Amino acid sequence: MRLGIQLGYSGEGFAASVDEVVEFEEAGAELVVVPEAYSFDAVSQLGFLAARTRGMQLASGVMQLYTRTPTLLAMTAAGLDYVSGGRFNLGLGASGPQVIEGFHGVRYDAPLARTRETAEICRRVWRRETLAFDGDHYTIPLPGDYAKPLKIINRPTRSRIPILLAAMGPRNVALAAEIAEGWQALWLDPRSAGRVFGDALADGRSRRDPGLGPLDVSVPVPFAVGEPTPVLLGRHRAQLALYLGGMGAKGRNFSNDLVRRYGYAEEATRVQDLFLSGRRAEATAAVPDDLVTATSLVGTVDTIRHRLDDFAAAGVTTLLASPLAATRAERVKDVAALRELLGKL
Template sequence: MDLGLQLGYWGAQPPTGTAELVAAAEDAGFDALFTAEAWGSDALTPLAWWGRETTRLRLGTSIVQMSGRTPASIAMHALTLDHLSGGRVVLGMGVSGPQVVEGWYGQPFAKPLARTREVVDVVRQVLAREAPVTNDGPHHPLPYAGEGSVGLGKPLRSIVHPLRADLPIFLGAEGPRNVALAAEIADGWLPLFYSPASADLYRPWLAEGFARPGARRTPDTFEIAATCHLQVTDDPGPVLEALKPSVALYMGGMGAKGQNFHQEVFVRMGHEQLAHDVQELYLAGRKDEAAALVPDELVDQLHVVGDAARVRDKVAEWEASGVTMLLLSLTTPDEVRLVAETLA
């Protein structure tokens, strides 16, 4: 199982010390560097900025929000960075949620699975460069001929010859149909709040996707890149406590009350009442109380925290559950080096 450094998305200000963190990951033998976006910093600019100082790390997005760019624009970003990095890009994409898609990007959220299929198909057409790119689907028609069209749209082929037609595409997916779709059309899956304890929940969904006609990968060639926090410590209590606000945010605050895909993950894991109670408190502005409801056992299940022996045992469990890469949220070069030494 490979290790990746998960930088995530920015908070109120850009993070400090990131260049040193990335350099430590490259020196320590990590496989990849991943970035994210929400409704502030984007995923691609930081990846290009800090990735330029690396020579070996794969450069991945987890995730590019599909509604923030047209499919052709996403493909342009990927093929450009792939050339600049010498063929190291992993394009992770996802649909995000209705609050962000309609409230931030001003795009319709309906039919996310169909939209995902169209986006992936257009991106692959651009990268293959076998013919001018067209799309007959209703979500991203190419050429566009709908309302406001002047009727002069022309199918085009990328001026730049992409470096790799098979640039890997990962999909962020949480529900049964989205996970199955990822297994069918993508090269990898970026789950959220995955853990060995929930692996059995996802296996049938993945198997359904792999069994579909024309599925791109098999279980043996499909990557599962799961994000977690890993910390080697003899005193796990304070670390677990510090992780609770993040769990509460996704469980109760990252989405609308009637449609929170992140919350549904916890419901499927068997925490329906907890998810409901956390959401009620979070949306009422009582964030500290919401975080306090999250039990240590759940946080411990979702992350890898403990002394060196326990960390090694838990990482082995993640690998046995099917994870091919752990994307780790680490904060200092010393943490990066300690993780590498512990797992060596």
């Protein structure tokens, strides 16, 4: 199982975070993922990381397909792959209507079809084809007297950049298993993964091009070697409350839907109701303890070893750790310990 590092949303501490990423790379981390919701953009930070790291892979987690044209996504990915020496992975996702319509002012529609067409357009650009595409949602070039098919001026470092699709719903997960090199999961409970995602993964894999290779399944997990105290897990609990309660409207919240499929329907409703009514502390407290534990990786070395077996059995191939320890030295030490445990799987 590959070891990656999942960064948090960008802020004033980004430069210090990159200093840590350099140490995490020395400790054995093989990948770093930069998120993008309605924070600073991921692209500028990935360029910074490309200059500071040596061999680790870089990935967006995720770039939103509605806010960039498919051709711009392809150009951006090719540029990041170039400056990193062929180390970039395009993490791509549809985000949700709250962010896309509420922050960007772009209509959120047909996420699956747009994702499929975007992936195809990106791959044509990277192969330096003269781009002509006639889809249901994207037409390139547009009809008219002035438009003509073009191909990217530069020669991309690679003609195939890995695409990692973020997905939670069954149809999105099936699409990832069908067309992408990787699936970026979120809030994965390994005990329930087979029941919740098994059919969708099997459906997508049944149509998968063998040339794509095996599906990489990456999962972000808050991580620490130590006792799972309320203080240590407090940030993870609060983030679960935010996603279950606030990252989407009532009846259109993908994280809330996922947790319901895990079997927490009543709890998901309560967290959302509390959060949307402004009672955030109560919403955070209402997140089920079992869900907090299942979607994190905190405990003794023996506990973590057994949990890693659970993740491996669920099909996880890349673990994206978010180190939680209080000091930088402890976080680097924990990452090294996790690398050693993963090497024994």
